[in-house]
Amino acid sequence: MENLLIPIGGGNEIGASSYLYIVDGVKILVDSGIRFNVKEPYPDFELLKSIAPELDAIFITHAHVDHCGSLHILSSLYPETPIYTTHETAQLLSLMVEDAIKVRYIKEKSLDEWREYRLLDEALARIERREFFDTVTIKDVEIQLFPAGHILGAASLLIKYGESRSIYHTGDISLQSQSTVGSAELPNSKVDLLVTESTYYYSDRRFNREKAVEEFYETVVRVIERKGKILIPVFALGRAQEIILLLTEGMRLEKIPPMTVYVDGLAREVSNIYENLLNRRLFNYYVQPAPTYEGLDFKEACEENLREADCIISTSGMLMEGTPSYVYASFLAKNGKSAIIFSGYMVEESFGYRLLNDRETFKSFKCKLKKHHFSAHSDRDELREIVERLFPEKVIFVHGYPGKEVKYHGFNREVIRF
Ligand SMILES: [Zn+2]
């Protein structure tokens, strides 16, 4: 029997991740993400329906919306199919998908927001939660969940089929440990097909976490010493919690001065869930959820928070217009002593990208702009290490923009036989 992999999204791109595997006649869909693109936000569900009118199982690797943002639409197309993910992802996912619907509705008023929330409720009710290293059996195929590092709850999947054949689907993966999550754990058994992310595979960028942390602390010290304010725009899930723990640790080790830090936007809600899941406090005397004020509108509340706090950590990470971080940035723009510290990836359409790359936008900001590179993804060396350690017969890269080395890259809608 022919075995197939078809990326119906998230092949040669970052966004709308969704991969159909057909092994020994069993149809498994891994992930159901969205793109930050209003015109075509979803994976190609039409193609999916035509190839697989029925699915045997749906797996969600983690709660970033490029992997789960369209789960409610997918689940409405396959109302009988079980959905599997880890406990952590199941909890984080509901908040993240709900927010993605909200954000889409702001941009696209024709969206039937309430229908989407109803579909999300139905999808959430069908999720079957599993622990790491649990095995799910679908007919003659066994799927085991491995820790992928990256963010809390992120899983890689070992899919075993036939006479001792296996596929390893990494999802987003990191071999470096972070403050909130350890490194990925790879299986010891042999792998025939490795399907891995390639976010930074085609880039020369290397991630040295210790160096990034030291440089980040140096920037913080400089701004606080000259009595400026700091804004750190962050992704709500993963990066925000890393930055919170880094600042707390920096103060504890006296690498940065004690200061008041407020966490705002979706980052505040996600951090509350992280506290429960990690059974560890993220908020403390110095780092607090941004207060809400009765009688103040959103802008006034941001202004008040900037008066009270030395540092604000807020979503969105890319300074998208209309988000809390954008409002904070517009206040800080007038103050030459203050700084905006970026810590992650930015798409070209975002205001953050324009601010760092467009002279005119840049000139309108008096505050300092600084970028420090943190990553929850493997760089090229780490990805090569994963390939070396698993020593597969065949490698397919997905979740990236292929550069010169396209020999092993899986493109959207491509039928890959193995
Ligand atoms: Zn991710």
Ligand SMILES: [Zn+2]
């Ligand atoms: Zn991703």
